[in-house]
Amino acid sequence: MALEFRDRELPGGLVLRVLREDDAAELAAAYARNRGHLAQWDPTRTEEFYTEAGQLARTRESLTLRDVDTALPLVLIDGDSIAGIMNLTSIVRGAFQSAMIGYWLDRDHTGRGLASAALSAVVEASRDDFGLHRIQAATLLHNHASQTVLTRAGFERIGVAPAYLNIAGRWQDHVLFQRILHD
Known part of the structure; x- marks a missing residue:
């Protein structure tokens, strides 16, 4: 059963919602627009990654994982444009009840508290709904x-x-963070 996430309005009129197949073209445009901005934070990407076909394939994979309750792919929408993503992945149930979170924002949307607002919405849904x-x-x-x-x-x-x-x-060291959602 797919994780249900209701759209959330964020500051500045942006909306956080579940990724859809019809987002592929705009997602490719967003990645292409932010290629330099994201290069130091992302894995090395193939040229196909930046195409509509490449993003459609990735979107379908993400939605398949959502269908089996192991991921929740979200996009931040500014009008008709994708302003970023927020992905809850590697969801493990049973005794663990844990997930990973990853995200990025369009270079023109950074520094305005949008990532914090979107992350807070995902944390709330993860605790209360999931x-x-x-x-x-x-x-x-x-x-x-x-x-x-x-x-x-x-x-x-x-x-x-x-x-x-x-x-x-290159293989790089990372700082690990966690948030415990229940005391």
């Missing part, structure tokens, strides 16, 4: 902006994972 107990996030050591977003949303630093992800073409 019954999760814990959310984990990881940032590159030098990604202070994302670390600030996580801290504002009540995440705590829990350590450093050496060579955690292959970002920008």
